[in-house]
Amino acid sequence: MITLDGITKTFGGYRALDNIDLEVKDGEFLALLGPSGSGKTTLLRIIAGLAFPDAGTVAFDGEDVTGLKVADRKVGFVFQHYALFKHMTVADNVGFGLSVRKRGQRPPKAQIRARAEELLELVQLGGLGNRYPAQLSGGQRQRVALARALAVEPQLLLLDEPFGALDAKVRKTLRRWLRDLHKQMGLTSIFVTHDQEEALELADRVVVMDHGVIEQIGTPEQVYMEPATAFVSDFVGETNHLPGGIHVRPHEFRIVEDGGQPVIVESIFRKGGVWRIEGSLASHAEVVELDLDATLAPPSPGDTIRIVPRRLKTFPQSGATSHDQA
Amino acid sequence: MNTLSILRARHLLIAAALAFIALFLVLPLAAVFMAALEKGLEAYAAALVEPDALAAIRLTLLVAAISVPLNIVFGIVAAWSIAKFDFPGKSLLVTFIDLPFSVSPVVAGLIYVLMFGAQGWFGPWLAEHDIQIIFAVPGIVLATVFVTFPFVARELIPLMSEQGRDDEEAALSLGASGLQTFLRVTLPNIRWGLLYGVLLCNARAMGEFGAVSVVSGHLRGLTNTMPLHVEILYNEYNFVAAFAVASLLALLALVTLVLKSIVEWRFAYHRRSAGH
Numbered sequence: 021m022i023t024l025d026g027i028t029k030t031f032g033g034y035r036a037l038d039n040i041d042l043e044v045k046d047g048e049f050l051a052l053l054g055p056s057g058s059g060k061t062t063l064l065r066i067i068a069g070l071a072f073p074d075a076g077t078v079a080f081d082g083e084d085v086t087g088l089k090v091a092d093r094k095v096g097f098v099f100q101h102y103a104l105f106k107h108m109t110v111a112d113n114v115g116f117g118l119s120v121r122k123r124g125q126r127p128p129k130a131q132i133r134a135r136a137e138e139l140l141e142l143v144q145l146g147g148l149g150n151r152y153p154a155q156l157s158g159g160q161r162q163r164v165a166l167a168r169a170l171a172v173e174p175q176l177l178l179l180d181e182p183f184g185a186l187d188a189k190v191r192k193t194l195r196r197w198l199r200d201l202h203k204q205m206g207l208t209s210i211f212v213t214h215d216q217e218e219a220l221e222l223a224d225r226v227v228v229m230d231h232g233v234i235e236q237i238g239t240p241e242q243v244y245m246e247p248a249t250a251f252v253s254d255f256v257g258e259t260n261h262l263p264g265g266i267h268v269r270p271h272e273f274r275i276v277e278d279g280g281q282p283v284i285v286e287s288i289f290r291k292g293g294v295w296r297i298e299g300s301l302a303s304h305a306e307v308v309e310l311d312l313d314a315t316l317a318p319p320s321p322g323d324t325i326r327i328v329p330r331r332l333k334t335f336p337q338s339g340a341t342s343h344d345q346a
Numbered sequence: 347m348n349t350l351s352i353l354r355a356r357h358l359l360i361a362a363a364l365a366f367i368a369l370f371l372v373l374p375l376a377a378v379f380m381a382a383l384e385k386g387l388e389a390y391a392a393a394l395v396e397p398d399a400l401a402a403i404r405l406t407l408l409v410a411a412i413s414v415p416l417n418i419v420f421g422i423v424a425a426w427s428i429a430k431f432d433f434p435g436k437s438l439l440v441t442f443i444d445l446p447f448s449v450s451p452v453v454a455g456l457i458y459v460l461m462f463g464a465q466g467w468f469g470p471w472l473a474e475h476d477i478q479i480i481f482a483v484p485g486i487v488l489a490t491v492f493v494t495f496p497f498v499a500r501e502l503i504p505l506m507s508e509q510g511r512d513d514e515e516a517a518l519s520l521g522a523s524g525l526q527t528f529l530r531v532t533l534p535n536i537r538w539g540l541l542y543g544v545l546l547c548n549a550r551a552m553g554e555f556g557a558v559s560v561v562s563g564h565l566r567g568l569t570n571t572m573p574l575h576v577e578i579l580y581n582e583y584n585f586v587a588a589f590a591v592a593s594l595l596a597l598l599a600l601v602t603l604v605l606k607s608i609v610e611w612r613f614a615y616h617r618r619s620a621g622h
Contacts, residue, residue, distance in 0.1 A: 099515075103513050171520075
């Protein structure tokens with residue numbers, strides 16, 4: 021179990037992390053989700069031992085590791101841009117962690133090579149050990165980076181925007197693959213992302229951060245359905261801001277014959293299985309996005325429809341306006 | 347403008363550039379070799395194996411052998427700290443590294459005379475302990491180190507800044523020690539840039555005239571480097587010998603140029619293949 025207690029970090033007067041408390045359970049797949057500047061990467065680096073907090077403690081299984089360097093923490097770290105060693109073959113990259121061990125603890129060369137092959141097999145890159153990183157695709161490089169991190173048998177796997185540099189299609193495949201790998205290995209893992217879809221799809225629990233503080237910790241379901249703050253409601257999934265600090269997701273509107281709020285339809289297009297309608301609220305001139313079952317006949321631009329929220333959340337208004345989604 | 351006149355303008359520009367190079371670079375360089383060989387190969391060889399010439403060659407090699415390694419160490423340390431760490435006074439350090447480029451080499455020589463000369467700050471103390479720096483080999487080494495200071499560091503700083511800290515952090519997270527990280531990750535990453543810097547540094551160390559001239563004292567067979575030896579011979583109207591030694595320096599320049607091209611080509615290839 022990983023326990024963070026009162027972690028605070030400032031960079032030249034800028035408070036990157038403000039009194040962060042967090043517990044990560046064994047075997048858990050945890051996402052640190054937030055916009056850039058939220059402090060999520062700094063927090064990950066502090067857990068890794070690549071950065072050190074100004075105040076607070078980091079403990080692994082109850083043991084204080086706050087002062088330990090990254091090499092002594094038994095963590096695997098996967099970088100956004102892979103950080104593969106360009107002048108080494110893929111197999112040498114994977115075996116690097118074993119080959120730098122002290123004499124006596126270092127396995128013989130043949131054994132390191134065999135272990136590297138085994139791990140490459142695990143990340144579905146068997147037989148590519150003799151290639152150089154430059155000869156691989158982005159997705160393959162990231163899997164090599166993962167195999168390299170796993171080679172030292174870490175007790176904790178940390179991933180910094182692991183899919184950030186990949187294109188959408190590869191990202192999706194790799195995401196599913198990583199989730200399966202986590203299930204198979206059960207290794208406690210923490211990953212940083214700014215992509216809420218990624219966090220909701222992969223993580224057991226999501227930590228939503230903004231401006232150096234934790235806004236909410238919860239399962240993907242909780243974070244999406246029961247956002248604790250206006251920021252979370254805004255950042256995780258799509259949300260309409262209605263007058264009075266009311267937040268309603270686009271799919272949580274219902275069209276009614278009478279009553280409700282009149283909305284003038286401005287544009288309409290197909291978004292996957294639904295009609296996405298963009299309109300303005302007649303009473304407040306607020307822009308509203310709503311989704312309508314695509315099996316129904318769509319309204320036309322210029323029509324007035326009447327809507328009622330099926331579900332809504334109300335937040336204090338000062339908070340609702342201070343965070344604009346980037 | 348039609349295509350033909352663009353083409354003609356291009357040919358004209360290329361011809362102008364080539365003519366310029368021929369006039370100002372190739373011709374003088376050829377003249378050096380021609381003047382050196384004017385009285386035949388024997389006179390040429392004799393000028394090179396003459397004891398004072400040999401002493402000058404030996405001293406030049408010695409100075410390069412000391413100042414180039416010092417520069418490598420300093421250059422890597424400076425570039426490493428500037429590229430990989432943030433600390434107060436960083437931009438000041440970068441400015442200081444550039445200082446030898448902006449200061450006239452004569453001033454660089456005078457600095458050391460002012461410090462270590464007989465009338466200098468440390469002069470009396472040095473005389474008391476029978477240590478000679480000015481008009482001796484240590485002074486020449488110091489002046490050369492000063493002048494060549496920026497070469498390796500200047501080459502490495504942009505390279506290492508661009509590469510960032512990820513590779514080193516990855517190595518450390520895999521359990522490598524600081525030394526292992528440097529030898530197995532950092533050094534291979536910067537090897538071509540480093541080699542390039544070393545070549546330039548070496549060429550300058552062997553060819554430096556101004557700063558060395560001030561601190562050397564021009565003692566024949568003792569404190570004359572090759573450039574100084576050339577000047578003395580020339581002033582004595584011993585043109586064949588002067589140009590013979592000069593041709594060695596010119597040869598060094600040519601070898602450096604060829605090596606530099608090879609390194610540049612390798613460097614570019616390495617960068618291309620390392621692209622994300």
